[in-house]
Amino acid sequence: MPRLRRRDYALPADELAPRLLGHTLVRLLDGTRLAGVIVETEAYLGPEDRAAHSYNNRRTPRTEPMFGPAGTSYVYFTYGMHHCMNIAAAEVGVPQAVLIRALEPTEGLDTMRAHRATPRRPVAALRPADLCSGPAKLCQALAIDRSLTGLDLTASDQLWVEAPARDTTTGSGFLQIHTGTRIGVGYAGAWARRHLRYFLCGHPHVSSRRTGGRPWKPQGGGNPAGP
């Protein structure tokens, strides 16, 4: 499938985040494709968004990629041991990004298992849902770390996003897109309560809270909204 181009990424983060659902994240590692379908994302809206690393336009070597062109990778290290991957949205100078929170792994599962294995959890014990069902898990499975921050995903030969066979924006023909509150941002006050998390409701590879939230742009016959 064709990779996304600049104009595909050049949207406000809260429009890009639901759009990416159903698309495939591809990591080429030593000639091997490691890939999965994006099933959960979160939007971070930049200067106004207290939950964002770029809150108040904080611009440092770490956050710099978010100020770059849409489609730039932003990978950060946190809790002394985990990496998380985002894709810059909006336009140059506007530090918005979409956090990739979960994938349904589709290619290179054996390599992913090897990356995720530990003495306590050997390869044989790992199930598909243990590989990419969280922002740090998928980075470990796909071997994504800070060396991959600041990449142009429209040109990189290591990391990119491919379009799905069909447009999944509305969720038609697939699981319905739901929204909910972002995870792990309780410190963000009112911004923590905004529905900026997007996921395929009930999908087994979503990180947590597989259900809940409310339908996004409900199609005909959708459930009534309510928090």
Add this chain to the structure above:
DNA sequence: ATGACGATTTACT
């Protein structure tokens, strides 16, 4: 130079 803190995961009670 120093200290506080994570856009998390895992194991354990």
Add this chain to the structure above:
DNA sequence: GTAAATCGTCATA
């Protein structure tokens, strides 16, 4: 449900 693991980043001095 709670807690530990573990260190780069950032603000303050």
